[in-house]
Amino acid sequence: MRKPIIxxxxxxxxxxxxxxxxxxxxxxxxxxxxxxxxxxxxxxxIYAVKEAIKGSNIHLGAQNVHFKESGAYTGELSAAMxxxxxxxxxxxxxxxxxxxxxxxDATVNLRTLAAVKAGLTPIxxxxxRKEEREAGYTNALVEYQTLIALNGLTEDEIKNVVxxxxxxxxxxxxxxxxxxxxxxxxxxxxxxxxxKYGKRVGNAVRIQYGGSMNPKNVKGLMAQPEIDGGLIxxxxxKAPDFSQVVNYDK
Ligand code: 13P
Numbered sequence: 102m103r104k105p106i107i108x109x110x111x112x113x114x115x116x117x118x119x120x121x122x123x124x125x126x127x128x129x130x131x132x133x134x135x136x137x138x139x140x141x142x143x144x145x146x147i148y149a150v151k152e153a154i155k156g157s158n159i160h161l162g163a164q165n166v167h168f169k170e171s172g173a174y175t176g177e178l179s180a181a182m183x184x185x186x187x188x189x190x191x192x193x194x195x196x197x198x199x200x201x202x203x204x205x206d207a208t209v210n211l212r213t214l215a216a217v218k219a220g221l222t223p224i225x226x227x228x229x230r231k232e233e234r235e236a237g238y239t240n241a242l243v244e245y246q247t248l249i250a251l252n253g254l255t256e257d258e259i260k261n262v263v264x265x266x267x268x269x270x271x272x273x274x275x276x277x278x279x280x281x282x283x284x285x286x287x288x289x290x291x292x293x294x295x296x297k298y299g300k301r302v303g304n305a306v307r308i309q310y311g312g313s314m315n316p317k318n319v320k321g322l323m324a325q326p327e328i329d330g331g332l333i334x335x336x337x338x339k340a341p342d343f344s345q346v347v348n349y350d351k
Contacts, residue, residue, distance in 0.1 A: 103307050105323065106263060106330035107347045108139035108162060108224060109337025110192060110311070111146075120146035123340060124153040130344035132158060136330060138347050139190050140337070141224070144178060151187040162190030165198060166221065168211035180219030191216050192332075194250065195226045196269045206249040213250050217258050224263045224332065225250045226311070227290065231270035239268075243286060244293040256298050260305040265332040266290060271312025273334060277322075283310045284325035291327060316345035323349050 115123060120142055131138050141162035142150050151161055167177035183191060193216065194209035209225065216223040227246035229239045243266065251259050266287050268278050278286070287308045295303025310322050311332030322328055336342040 103329045105136035107136045110141045117149040121149045121153045126340035128157045131347045134347045163188045164192045166191045168215040180215045184219045190222045192224045209250045226265045228267040240289045256302050263307050265309040265311045267311035277313045280321045284327045287327040319346045319349040
């Protein structure tokens with residue numbers, strides 16, 4: 102009932118020429134995908150990728166968005182700029198932005214509101230650090246991160262949002278949450294949304310898993326009932342790997 106969504110997060114990788122080459126290699130490999138396919142690319146690659154994906158089933162995403170419409174915010178991009186450039190999805194609150202660039206739950210909320218208002222679909226990242234899991238705070242933390250991020254959206258808007266559960270300890274480490282851990286925590290996120298906004302909303306929102314997802318572990322993760330897709334870092338940088346993740350059900 103929820104259409105799976107597999108998104109690549111290229112992070113700070115690929116020049117425009119490299120981006121074009123990767124997308125051109127990817128297009129034929131994912132054209133039969135049953136999942137929604139997204140690539141979230143560095144801002145300078147947006148134009149090249151938009152041209153390269155024309156006529157394909159690949160959707161274009163960005164990796165961040167500012168919350169103001171315009172103004173003196175050197176280095177930032179507004180939601181309207183991204184929208185006009187052809188972007189459909191935008192990652193918000195990735196743990197690398199929280200860790201290295203001072204992103205907070207409050208700014209994640211502001212960015213989410215700005216993205217939705219401009220017609221972009223946010224991919225909101227939540228997840229615990231290793232010490233938070235070990236201390237038993239995972240559920241409370243992801244509930245809090247999720248509900249703050251969504252605060253101020255309507256129920257219909259929330260239904261269209263994508264959430265990515267990315268345990269920080271599993272990102273780029275080769276460590277993956279077990280299928281059961283990922284399923285359980287995503288279930289906790291969905292239940293929190295359902296408690297606040299109703300079951301219909303909780304059942305509609307798509308929640309991805311992210312953190313060392315790859316061709317080997319994708320099948321097990323995607324077999325879990327709560328997991329609606331993946332946000333893929335390292336394995337999204339090679340067309341054969343990413344296409345195998347996208348085609349996990351083939
Ligand atoms: P890796 O797949 O490289 O662990 O990265 C996950 C991630 O952070 C996606 O946003």
